[in-house]
Amino acid sequence: MGTERFDVAANGLSFSAVAAGPGQGRPVVFLHGFPQTSFSWHHQLEAVAEQDYRALAFDQRGYSAGARPPEVSDYGIDRLVSDVLAVADAQGFATFDLVGHDWGAMVAWATAGLHPARIRSLTAVSVPHPGAFAAALLGGDADQAERSSYMGVFRQEGVAEKALLGEDGSGDGLRAMFAGSGLPPDTEEVDVFVAAMRQSGALTAALNWYRAMSADAFANVGKISVPTLYVWSTEDIAVGRKAAEATADWVTGPYRFEILEGVSHWIPEAAPDDLNRLLLEHLSS
Numbered sequence: 001m002g003t004e005r006f007d008v009a010a011n012g013l014s015f016s017a018v019a020a021g022p023g024q025g026r027p028v029v030f031l032h033g034f035p036q037t038s039f040s041w042h043h044q045l046e047a048v049a050e051q052d053y054r055a056l057a058f059d060q061r062g063y064s065a066g067a068r069p070p071e072v073s074d075y076g077i078d079r080l081v082s083d084v085l086a087v088a089d090a091q092g093f094a095t096f097d098l099v100g101h102d103w104g105a106m107v108a109w110a111t112a113g114l115h116p117a118r119i120r121s122l123t124a125v126s127v128p129h130p131g132a133f134a135a136a137l138l139g140g141d142a143d144q145a146e147r148s149s150y151m152g153v154f155r156q157e158g159v160a161e162k163a164l165l166g167e168d169g170s171g172d173g174l175r176a177m178f179a180g181s182g183l184p185p186d187t188e189e190v191d192v193f194v195a196a197m198r199q200s201g202a203l204t205a206a207l208n209w210y211r212a213m214s215a216d217a218f219a220n221v222g223k224i225s226v227p228t229l230y231v232w233s234t235e236d237i238a239v240g241r242k243a244a245e246a247t248a249d250w251v252t253g254p255y256r257f258e259i260l261e262g263v264s265h266w267i268p269e270a271a272p273d274d275l276n277r278l279l280l281e282h283l284s285s
Contacts, residue, residue, distance in 0.1 A: 019054065022049075051283075081110050094118075096118070126231070174190075183269060224252065
């Protein structure tokens with residue numbers, strides 16, 4: 001099934017988007033993570049569209065060339081959630097199913113927690129509920145603290161850019177990061193992601209998500225009442241088991257927790273068949 005590429009005007013910005021499936025199909029919105037693009041969902045868009053859903057993924061704030069404001073404060077979670085709703089509004093989605101991976105999962109959790117009336121169902125991939133994550137990170141879980149130590153580097157302006165882009169701006173550091181965390185650096189996905197991050201200002205804008213994050217950024221998210229699927233994998237270098245399992249305490253609606261054995265952090269690309277099966281089961285339940 002073919003895909004459509006277009007720009008969406010929302011929140012005074014222009015977001016690059018890709019969609020598949022019938023225009024009147026039930027909408028499913030996909031949110032990518034760092035340092036990726038909407039292309040991370042290409043397997044899922046196809047699978048969902050084949051079941052007559054309207055699948056939409058967009059390059060989020062900082063990742064779209066037309067949505068790259070200059071200030072760190074422009075990348076707070078309130079702005080990111082607002083973008084999701086504004087893009088949905090622009091597409092005529094009064095309610096929609098929401099799917100997020102990595103940072104996209106964090107935005108998805110927040111959107112579902114703060115605006116449950118807009119969300120038909122939530123699927124979070126890799127990253128747990130922010131309350132469970134914060135409890136593990138700040139509550140003495142040494143394993144999660146070690147896994148999250150990279151965030152301190154990412155918050156250092158200039159230092160992270162140099163480490164990830166390399167002295168020559170080639171993106172070798174990004175390729176090494178993907179390789180070290182389980183996504184082979186010679187894949188089409190990595191080529192697309194690195195090329196996107198090499199665009200002028202793109203990597204800094206993407207890193208600003210980390211730099212804008214405060215200790216109480218997700219304090220108002222609360223528990224999730226919408227039907228929720230959370231998929232975590234045992235070889236995730238960034239998220240440990242404690243926060244993953246504790247996410248159940250933060251969902252009051254119907255909840256399903258699935259563990260993929262031997263799969264890395266990059267579930268949409270590394271285990272598309274498993275994720276597609278779980279996602280379609282969840283959407284149809």
